[in-house]
Amino acid sequence: MKRRASVLMALLALGPLTACSHTIPMKPAFVSPPATTQVPVVVGVYYSPDFGQREDKIWRMGDRWDFPLGQASILVLEGAWKALFEGHALVSAPPPLSAGEPKVAAVIEPTIEAFDFGLPFLKSGTYTAEITYRFKLSAPDGTTLASWTVRGAGAKPGQFGFDFARGPGEAAELAMQDAATKLAAGFRDVPEVRAWLRNSGVLSWMPKWLATVLSRLRP
Helix, strand or coil, rough: CHHHHHHHHHHHHHHHCCCCCCCCCCCCCCCCCCCCEEEEEEEECCCCCCHCEEEECEEEEEEEECCCCCCCCCCCCHHHHHEEEEEEEEECCCEEEEEEECCCCCEEEEEEEEEEEECCCCCCCCCCCCCCEEEEEEEECCCCCEEEEEEEEEEECCCCCCCCCCHHHHHHHHHHHHHHHHHHHHHHHHHHHHHHEEEEECCCCCCCCHHHHHHHCCC
């Protein structure tokens, strides 16, 4: 019995040593939704240290999968800010803003509420991923203007080979891209955001190309 117990303990100790860890390469690119027009304001963006440094280490099928979600999220969200706003500037702290910070109409702070991914039974199967962001919009004095979530999903067919990190990475990139595109497309549809735009006098704004067309139609 003692010999069997010793063998069992040795096998249990050996198990974690035989597991592999996979660092997932992630470089998501922002995909602009059709007919996106910029809001004519300059906003501040605050990336907290926890957000920028976030890395999820998830165990699946006996291996560990390390997703650098923070840096990848910043990469894709920078594209969303450029598509959404006339200008944006990074701020070093959340509102209320100090006198040395850029002059902005509001500040957006993203956080990651949830992330998960799925592995197929065979490498040629479909890899999936989901991510949920929360966005907080605040006035420069710290007043909360809006808070809402955006969920992105991605699926990527796999292929046979030796790169185990490629499938999960591409699925996660697609999920982030999906979320960023939804953010840009639905920003004005958030009720609290619409109220802020209305109070700021921005809601009645029209894109320059439309104003030019209308001016040419006038007698």
